[in-house]
Amino acid sequence: MGILDFHHPIFGFLLQFGGHIGYSVRPSERRKGYATEMLRLLLLICRSYGESRVLITCDEDNPVSRRVILKNGGVLENTVADTAGISGCGWIERYWIEL
Numbered sequence: 001m002g003i004l005d006f007h008h009p010i011f012g013f014l015l016q017f018g019g020h021i022g023y024s025v026r027p028s029e030r031r032k033g034y035a036t037e038m039l040r041l042l043l044l045i046c047r048s049y050g051e052s053r054v055l056i057t058c059d060e061d062n063p064v065s066r067r068v069i070l071k072n073g074g075v076l077e078n079t080v081a082d083t084a085g086i087s088g089c090g091w092i093e094r095y096w097i098e099l
Helices: 013-018 034-048 063-071
Strands: 002-006 021-025 053-059 075-081 091-098
Touching: 002 034, 013 053, 021 034, 021 053, 034 053, 034 063, 053 063, 063 091
Parallel strands: none
Antiparallel strands: 002 021, 053 091, 075 091
16 A cells, blocks of 8 residues: 655754655555555654654645645644755655654
């Protein structure tokens, strides 16, 4: 259905552009709520690793990923220029989720 990545701890590149968590759902399974639920369950694991909050990023032009993050309590910290070249649109939104 999809994949999740949890990076613990984060620093450098991940702190600026990537965050603690990455996720993707295969195209045929999208729009079924899997990303929201996968993220919700992974946040429980993040707590067990002693994290008090986690950073998640998404491209500024990705409203679907933004909704997943917001449904799980994400709060926008800022939007940064993608000087690393990983974003399709050139801007990355950085969200924090308190655990």
